[in-house]
Amino acid sequence: MTHAIDGGKPVRDTPIDTDKGVSYLSEQEEMQAVEDVLRSRSLFRYYGPQLLRKTEAFEQRLRDITGAKYALGVSSGTAALQAALVGLGVEDGDEVVVPAVTFIATVGAVINARAVPVFAEVDESLNLDPISFEAQVTSKTKAVVPVHLANVACDMDPIMAVARRHGIRVLEDAAQAMGVTYRGRQVGSIGDAGAFSLQLSKNITTGEGGALVTGDFTVFDRAARYHDQGGQFTTSTGDVRELTSGEPFIGTNLRMTEIAGALAAAQIDRLERIVSSMRGFAAEIRRRLGDLPVEWRRIPDPMGEGGSVTMFFESSDTAIHFADALRAEGIPAGRVYGGRPVYANPAVLNQRTAWSVGCPFNCAEHPTDRTYAMGMCPRSEDLLGRSLSIGIGPMMTQGDVDDIVAAVRKVAEHLL
Ligand SMILES: Cc1ncc(COP(=O)(O)O)c(C=O)c1O
Structure with a gap:
């Protein structure tokens, strides 16, 4: 069979639907919920002519689902990360360990919290390697941000063990994994705080939006105040403004x-159904392709995995060709983050922020001897280069799964 990339007939000529929460936005429940808010003319969460307290209702549901004691809806996943870092007490010049494989927002949140990002390797799960995390710990390390990448939970037990051993706070970046569990616990609720994104491509969505959860009142209170201009509405009841954890500080609007x-x-x-549907499709694809001569992404908790298909080839050349050929067959596929670690971003390599070059990564007031260069996490770079990820969505059909399996086999026959 001639490959589509060589002019043959593609396995599919219609796109596979990999949309997640966005697929349900025109359902009755979503339409009604938005209409109710518009009719109430109370679009601000803290007051309005006829406040419906929808954000509070969401926070209550998030507490119920995650089992976390506190939840806060915010304007984005980035906002959730940044407010959580402030909540955790991260300060100027503190070091925060992040994995080499993540979206730039994880790094940006650390820098915008005036801390210094330190990169650790991922392992074959493409999530933070606890051994590499421990190797990066210094007296300045305040926090670590394990990222549950593409609906696969990090191996949280060893990560928590390292963090506890060194007195390091743990912020789970669960932006890409809401509803996923690890050993029976919801991701985001295992560390000291967890952050979720509700951006358009996420498991559930509000277009832009996010949330954080924590079991620690001080973390919650500081984060809530930070997200609300230091606590303009959060801490006020009528005329009374309560200062609960420490002195007031300037916040922002998140x-x-x-x-x-x-x-x-x-x-x-809809979250549970969305995640379990994707998990089922992913498991079936991996099972049906189990005989291929590839290495599969390690899933630390197979029971809790949320739906993701990623494999590694022997070389990055094969991964590039495989991805090109699969896309030509009509299958959504590509190397994870284009095969490059997050620190390949020139703003990171050159330590550029919006306010200056090199600050606060490495300025006189916030000295750090950290520098950034390609090659600093060689195992992560190698794994990314050899990776291939196939898109999964809850609305996929059995026919879509059959086509993915057929297309991977067709390409593999020539390339492996
Ligand atoms: C790992 C990770 N962290 C943080 C974010 C930031 O979320 P948002 O786009 O809602 O700010 C994203 C989302 O895009 C992400 O994938």
Whole structure:
């Protein structure tokens, strides 16, 4: 059979639907929830002519689902990470360990919290390697941000063990994994705090939006105050402004709108079905392709995995050709993050922020001897280069799964 990339007939000529929460936005529940907020004319979460408290309802559902004591809806996943870092007490010049494989927002949140990102390797799970994390620990290390990448939970037990051994706070970046479990616990609720994204491509969505959870009142209180201009509405009841954890500080505005709160509250009821549907498709694809001469991404908790298909080839050349050939067959596929670690971003390599070059990564007031260069996490670079990830969505059909399996086999016959 001639490959589509060589002019043959593609396995598919219609796209596979890999949309997640976005697929349900025109359902009755979502439409009604938004309409109710518009009719109430109360789009601000803290007051309005007829406040419906939709954001509060979403936070309650998130607490119920995650088992976390506190939850806060915010304006994005990045906002959730940044507010959580402030909540955890990260300060100027503290070091925060992040994996070499993540979205740039994880790094940006650390820098915008005035801390210094330190990169650790991922292992064959493409998630933080606890041994590499421990090797990066110094007296300046305040926090670590394990990232549950593409609906696969990090191996949290060894990560938590390292963190506890060194007194390091753990912020789970669960932006890409809401609803996924690890050893029976919801990701985001295992560390000291967890951050979720509700951006358009995520498991459930409000277009832009996010949330954080924590079991620690001080973390919650500091994060809530930070997200609300230091606590303008969060800490006020009528005329009384309560200062609960420490002195007041300047915050910013990362508040969730009631429209986003209403959508999030409607979508969260679909979360379990969305995640289990993707998990089923991913497991079937891996099982049916189990005989291929490739290495599969390690899933630390197969019971809790949320739906993701990633494999590694022997060389990056094969991965590139395989991805090109699969896309020509009509299958959504590519190397994870284009085969490059997050620190390949020139802003990271050159330590550039919006306010200056080299600060606070490495300025006189916030000295750090950390420098960044390609090659600093060689195992992560190697794994990314050889990776191939296939898109999965909850609305896929059995026919889509059959086509993915057929296309991978067709390409593998020539390339492996
Ligand atoms: C791993 C990771 N962290 C953080 C974020 C940031 O989320 P948002 O886009 O909602 O700010 C994203 C999402 O895009 C992400 O994938």
